[in-house]
Amino acid sequence: MSNSSKQNIVLPSLNIDNLSLFYHKKPAFKGINIPIHGGKITALIGPSGCGKSSFLSCINRLVDMIPNTHIEGNIRLDGLPILGKKIDTLNLRRHIGTIFQKPNPFPFSIYKNLAFPLKEHGIKDKNKIEYLIEKSLKNVGLWQEIKDRLHQNALSLSGGQKQRLCIARALILEPEVLLFDEPCSALDPISSGVVEDLIASLRDKYTVVIVTHNLAQAKRIGDYGALFWTENNIGTLAEFGTIEQIFNHPQSEITRAYIQGIRG
Numbered sequence: 576m577s578n579s580s581k582q583n584i585v586l587p588s589l590n591i592d593n594l595s596l597f598y599h600k601k602p603a604f605k606g607i608n609i610p611i612h613g614g615k616i617t618a619l620i621g622p623s624g625c626g627k628s629s630f631l632s633c634i635n636r637l638v639d640m641i642p643n644t645h646i647e648g649n650i651r652l653d654g655l656p657i658l659g660k661k662i663d664t665l666n667l668r669r670h671i672g673t674i675f676q677k678p679n680p681f682p683f684s685i686y687k688n689l690a691f692p693l694k695e696h697g698i699k700d701k702n703k704i705e706y707l708i709e710k711s712l713k714n715v716g717l718w719q720e721i722k723d724r725l726h727q728n729a730l731s732l733s734g735g736q737k738q739r740l741c742i743a744r745a746l747i748l749e750p751e752v753l754l755f756d757e758p759c760s761a762l763d764p765i766s767s768g769v770v771e772d773l774i775a776s777l778r779d780k781y782t783v784v785i786v787t788h789n790l791a792q793a794k795r796i797g798d799y800g801a802l803f804w805t806e807n808n809i810g811t812l813a814e815f816g817t818i819e820q821i822f823n824h825p826q827s828e829i830t831r832a833y834i835q836g837i838r839g
């Protein structure tokens with residue numbers, strides 16, 4: 576689906592209902608309720624260890640790969656439950672792309688990095704693959720920069736280019752939801768700005784959830800914000816609201832103190 580046609584469809588929401596995650600029976604977070612609005616950017620903020628990354632790993636079901644984990648509660652994507660053993664997680668991750676903190680291109684060519692997920696999902700037609708590679712690189716503003724070096728090793732790219740390639744690799748499967756786990760924190764300030772602008776440009780085309788330690792970034796690009804906190808070493812949700820509410824009219828004393836840099 577092209578980005579222009581995406582603008583005409585309703586993007587899926589994610590409903591997080593009383594979600595708890597346990598590692599080896601110990602809760603990482605408990606009782607999280609968040610409505611993640613379709614086509615908007617929801618920024619997850621909060622101190623280290625309060626469960627933000629673990630929360631993302633429940634949405635994309637990467638948590639299934641960690642032994643001795645247990646989830647309680649529900650996550651619904653466009654109303655459909657996505658937890659449970661019967662869900663085809665490979666197919667789910669076609670709809671929910673993830674971009675990690677450290678740009679992690681595979682150690683082979685730029686072309687193969689982008690062709691790999693397509694082949695994994697059964698797309699083998701060379702013309703279609705080349706069309707989708709060009710489209711996804713254009714979507715992240717990389718096409719002009721690297722169109723003449725598609726067969727060079729992706730590890731030869733700069734840090735910012737690598738991260739944009741990883742975003743292109745997520746976009747190539749045409750997901751509706753994108754999860755970003757501190758996508759700028761390993762980048763220099765200029766590359767960080769380029770990637771941040773790119774994420775902001777995805778608003779209205781994808782449902783975006785971003786974990787960031789950079790409060791200014793959350794304020795700049797978020798539509799909604801969720802402050803995670805810890806009580807007795809267990810993650811909780813201190814507050815969810817519009818970014819305007821979180822930063823200018825917080826309802827919780829914890830949020831007020833965290834935003835002002837007094838706590839956390």
Ligand SMILES: Nc1ncnc2c1ncn2[C@@H]1O[C@H](COP(=O)(O)OP(=O)(O)OP(=O)(O)O)[C@@H](O)[C@H]1O
Nearest residue numbers: 598603621622623624625626627628629630641810
């Ligand atoms: N694979 C794991 N096995 C056991 N415990 C884990 C695992 N991953 C995370 N945890 C624990 O779960 C809690 C939440 O960690 P998580 O990384 O989700 O927090 P975070 O808010 O994303 O932190 P940061 O901002 O530092 O990335 C922590 O106590 C952490 O030690």
